[in-house]
Amino acid sequence: MHYQLYYWTGIQGRGEFVRLALEDVGASYEDVARVEGDGAIARFLDGSHEGALPFAPPFLKAGRRVIAQVANILQYLGPPLDLVPDSESQRLYAHQLQLTVSDLVAEVHDCHHPIASSLYYADQRTEAFRRAANWREHRLPRFLGYFEQVLERAGGRHALREHSYVDLSLFQLMVGLGYAFPRAMQRLEPGLPCLRALAARVAERPRIGAYLRSPRRLAFNEDGIFRHYPELDDSR
C-alpha cells in the first residue's frame, strides 16, 4: 500500500508521530503538502471529497480511505506496518497509551497557548508563564512517571511486549520535551532511566537514524507543538 500523509508544512507537529511510523519500516508514502503546499489539505477540510470528514490534519489517505486523528492513524497502520503486537489486548493497550501521548501533546501545546490557538504567544505570555510553571511541577512528572512505569511493567525495553509505534511516539515525546523544556527535563531525567534508554535506542534504529539525518526531518521550531521559550522552562 502506498500512503499519502497530509499535514501542515514547516513543522514536525502532530504529523511527526505518523511520519516516524512510516519511516521506521520504510513504508512507501508521500508527504503531500510538502510537495503541493498546504492548499492540498484544504480540499479535505471543506468536505469536497467523499468519505470520512477530517476535523484537522494530520490525516492519511490509504487507497480511497481518509483517516484522521493521530492515534487512529497509528492504530490503523500498526498491523500492516508490523508496528503493534498481534494480540487484541496488546493492541487495545497500545492505543490507550497512544491516546495518553495525545493528551500530553495537547497539554504541551496549551503551555504556550493557554488562552487561544488563534492568538500569538506574545498575547498570552503572562498566562503561559503561569500555566507552564504549574504544568512542569505537576503534570509533566505525572505523565513521564506514568510512561516510565509502563516501560517497567513491560520489562523495561518497550511499552508493549515488543517494539511498536508507541515506542516511536515515546521517543518523539522525549526529544520534543528535551527541546522545549531542557532544564525541567534535566531535573526529571534521573528518575526516568527506561524512557531515556528507549529514546536512545529508537534514535539508533537504522531507518530512524537515517530519517533523523535527512532533510525530511524538520528541526524543532517556535511554530510547532514543542517550542523552546526559556521563560516557560525551569528557572536556572
Next chain:
Amino acid sequence: MHYQLYYWTGIQGRGEFVRLALEDVGASYEDVARVEGDGAIARFLDGSHEGALPFAPPFLKAGRRVIAQVANILQYLGPPLDLVPDSESQRLYAHQLQLTVSDLVAEVHDCHHPIASSLYYADQRTEAFRRAANWREHRLPRFLGYFEQVLERAGGRHALREHSYVDLSLFQLMVGLGYAFPRAMQRLEPGLPCLRALAARVAERPRIGAYLRSPRRLAFNEDGIFRHYPELDDSR
C-alpha cells in the same frame, strides 16, 4: 459479558460517554466507585493489578481486561453492544469522530481551568474569562459546525450510516453545552438543525429516556466537565 465501569463519583464527567452506551443497550454493568467509593479506582492507578495500566479514569473492566480512555472503551464496546456499523471504514470513522468529541471535551474543561486542573476555578477566573470568550467565538462554532456537516453528509439523522455510540456522545455534548453555555448555544442552535434533532431523538430512545429519569443520571454540577459559570457564557 458483565462490565465494571470505574469513574469518579459525584459527576457525570468523561465517564458519562461510556455510561450512555451501556445504558442505551441495557448492558449488564456496575458503576464500581458509586458502590465502593473512589478508593476502588486508586488500586488501578497505582498499578497493583496486572495488565494495562490506566493513566486516569474512566476505565472499564471486561473480564480480566482493563481498558482506559473513553474513545478506546467505546471502540471496544461498539461491536459487542451493536453500537457501531460492521464495516471497517465506518468503524474507523466512528472512532475518529469520537476522538474529536474527546478533543472538544478537553477544550470545554480548559475553559474553566485554563491554567491548571490542580487550582480552583476562583484562582484562574480572569484567565478563564479570556479563554472562554475566545473559545465561544472561534472553537465552539467550528466544532459544532463540523459535527453538523458530518450529520449532513450521512443523510442528516446519524453521524454514521446508522445509530452508534457517536450519536450518544453527540447527544451528551449538546446537553452539556446547553447546560454550560446556554446563551452561546441559543445563538448557535439555528445553524445546527441536524444536531438539535439528533439530541432530541436520542433523549427519546426508551432506555436512554429511562436512564435520564433515573437516579443513575447525576445532574450537571460545577465539579464536572460542563459547568455553568454565567460569566463564561455570552453576555446578555
